[in-house]
Amino acid sequence: MNSLDTSPAQPTARPNTLRQQPDARGHFGQFGGRFVAETLMPLILDLEREYRAAQADPAFQAEFDDLLEHYVGRPSPLYYAERLTEALRASAEPGMGPQVWFKRDELNHTGAHKINNCIGQILLARRMGKTRIIAETGAGQHGVATATVCARFGLPCVIYMGARDIERQQPNVFRMKLLGAEVRAVSSGAATLKDAMNEGLRDWVANVHDTFYIIGTAAGPHPYPELVRDFQSVIGREARAQMLERTGRLPDVLVAAIGGGSNAIGLFHPFLDDADVAMLGVEAAGEGLDAKHAASLAGGFPGVLHGNKTYLLQDEDGQIAEAHSISAGLDYPGIGPEHAWLRDIGRVEYTAVTDTEALDAFQLLCRTEGIIPALEPSHAIAAVARKAREMRQDQVILANLCGRGDKDIFTVAHALGVAI
Template structure:
């Protein structure tokens, strides 16, 4: 997230803005925004759903320690979608001195493009390291997808290469239950937060409630570029349930000594499921987009 927030914060200062407003779900973007704002001496306000504040208290403290004002959002599902709503309302009300530092590849143009380009450092570094270490590109890239910023930054530098791209959405309690966050896998085309993409909505266009154990994937839409990747067949998208992600969290923790974020654990779980179908010489790169320290309290409650 820091790649995105530093770039946008520098843009905000160049535009002469004195204040930054942002939204956050898992808290990672909020912490990164507060960090960039502190570095560049900008006032910072972060909107966060009340439910996410409860789930991600560690990151709330981090934001406050960095000088940000954290405003709880009590409307709707009290999660990421509602935090974005409030951040946009704040921004358009104070547009003269305020810059909206969006955290994912969603929203109106040019935000999805800005976030993609700033986050593409992930894919560029992956590409460079693969060529240096292995002498070739990987066979497959796997990343979790909520709004989709880490995934689109990961995928974009490989768009023209013969590399399989797989995005993994929040299957929640299972697609058939309706309690999930899989807009690409189970959604329909609509408009949310200023962009056209796949959404979880009813027949009248009303946004449905979502569910995921991972706060960063608990969103009823997805970045418009992911929708295009799906439509043109360049990437494929699957789902992983809460239980499968939890199992993957424990697996990586025990085997590698790395606590992955619950969001990233979805990508690990998907890779684990597809592993038996791979050849021994195939290379799969999984994007670990966040640490799991923030999720420890939620995980303990599930034990």
Template sequence: MLKPYLETMPDENGFFGKFGGAFIPPQLEEPFREIREAYDKLSKSYEYLHELRKIRKHYQGRPTPVYYAKNLSAFCGGGQIYLKREDLNHTGAHKLNHCMAEALLAKYLGKKKLIAETGAGQHGVALATAAAYFGLECEIHMGEVDIAKEHPNVVRMKILGAKVVPATHGLKTLKEAVDSAFEAYLADTETQMFAIGSVVGPHPFPRMVRDFQSVVGIEAKEQFFEMTGKLPDHAVACVGGGSNAMGLFSGFIDDPVQLHGVEPMGKGEKLGEHAATLTYGEEGVMHGFNSIMLKDAEGNPAPVHSIGSGIDYPSVGPEHAYLREIGRTIVGTATDDEAVDAFYKLSQYEGIIPALESAHAVAYAMTLARANPKDAILINLSGRGDKDIDYVIEHYPIPPKG
């Protein structure tokens, strides 16, 4: 009997086909081995899993609901649109699903401090929340540009007790935040644990974060079937690093459901105007893993842009690269303007203000619905837009409804 996909991928060395692995300096080999072995043990431990389930139910507020977006569906005049409401997860996004689990792992390892990068600030807020819950110190590295753009989340991190460290080199966004966090982690791997914020980085993080986020897809599959008696025809999620997408996709990976990953096309097709890695990138190693990445003329990580600070990353999770290569996923795009339009449409027709990252998936799904009038489309609404409203209003005036 064939094993389910999630039990076979990645392999023991962390590879999804040719993508993944752990390309790390010697001083990181032991701490990453320690994390991998601890996860292998705890992922089968009743005590660990029982504690995680208790946290998810009584602290995070899981399960989050699946919601039928009747008004938006009618506006699109096509397929039926459903939302997996991860914006209702505590802290306002899917990120807490893996942050609480990583913090629990850090406690098991006897670590005193969590260190991580963040783009839009959702991972940073979630990790600061987890650190407060477990009594750990927390240090979040964030690009200087994103600190200005996502001010509400910066304030939240500080209120929660985290130290926010600005990344001031390069483009001062997500890639530079990862660089800065890795450098700080290298200075002390004994008392700190790096809590990577997506399905990226060296093995075992792409697998670990996917497994922690799979609760999204497991819940969504059961909820959608309970609502309709069927599976959705399409599952749609935005992709930067790709944690929310792998969370949703995990529930349907072995089912006849078309999986769509939506990348940020930003302002155009020129290098530096977008962050559509799978669409325009090529194979390369960055931040300790082999995947698809956007490169400049010298072969270094290229500059990227997206209105969504959490998805402006010049690489992508190795599992996304693999699933695209084997034809299991369809890769689509949405521009800044399309994402803002979807941001306003969902707000005005459903009373739900989405994160700009999630709005990319909404924009794509609206087009998909118009082209497939008989289909049901499930979107992972991975975060809420509180953090984005000041920026959007400043740059994109509120349009009339319609």
């Protein structure tokens, strides 16, 4: 689905802050852009124009905010994980072990952060007069959120999902169908998220006249990485205000799991110009970085996929390699272009967590806080436990708990050898 970056050249002012990225052609440094089939360019440019108009329209923002409050249930709570903090301090050196706080986006309607972005994009689709919605999904949370907003506004939708992901995410598949969505299995490639997105793009090219593609992560051709980030930035804006209100200070470190990277950029973006706030993105190391994994920053190099240039897992010929993670939502061979740029300029640090570490963290949070997390934020929790060893007790670490674990109990049970 790739072609040259055919967006028209435009003069761009140099941004004054990190939060003003990308430039007018959708580039974060060397990353991003619009590498799409010619058929899609008019629609991409229409989407950008409509998004700019929506940004300037107080009525759009008012409707978005109203739905987030009264339909999604925002603001989501900021929670001090007291018993987890105590457990991490008990295993640390004396005086070490920061306070651990969570931004609890798993308490949103539909159980994850994905609904924030879907609300914004369905409003754009309606402004553009589109009457059919398509989406891709991995763990199923974006598919559920898309099906939810389509039911809310009475629009038909088709969800593309890898056949392998359908097998391991049956609860979410059933939820999508209950909400009226058509779930189409994708058996090509590794039959996971990358392949579902390929099929979504093929559908979109064939049905540009009436179809809106709700992309679920902060990737894809410009303006998707920007608009997904902007819709998800409600996470970081709320967290910033809540932390100041409750503690009188900003956190020392932010932590979030990364597949494509929407929950992470949603948390990070409002803090990018706070120089004293460090940030840690957590990729999926799978079975290990020397084996099967989904850590494109740790194990990939720049290339083009799904309409944007970013770090990708690929072979010497540029063919996309299979990604692996126990978490279907992190099982993607690329990363959003803004994350690629933030890594290269050194503003955000990125690490990787294995399947085993994520499973241990999943169980740790269950037993210390009575919260069953999704496998995606379990990777972030594992990184929090690791990072806590080098932080003092007077410091604060804030992690995004971006999804709840209902969807993953069968996967976790299987991994732990438990029959349900």
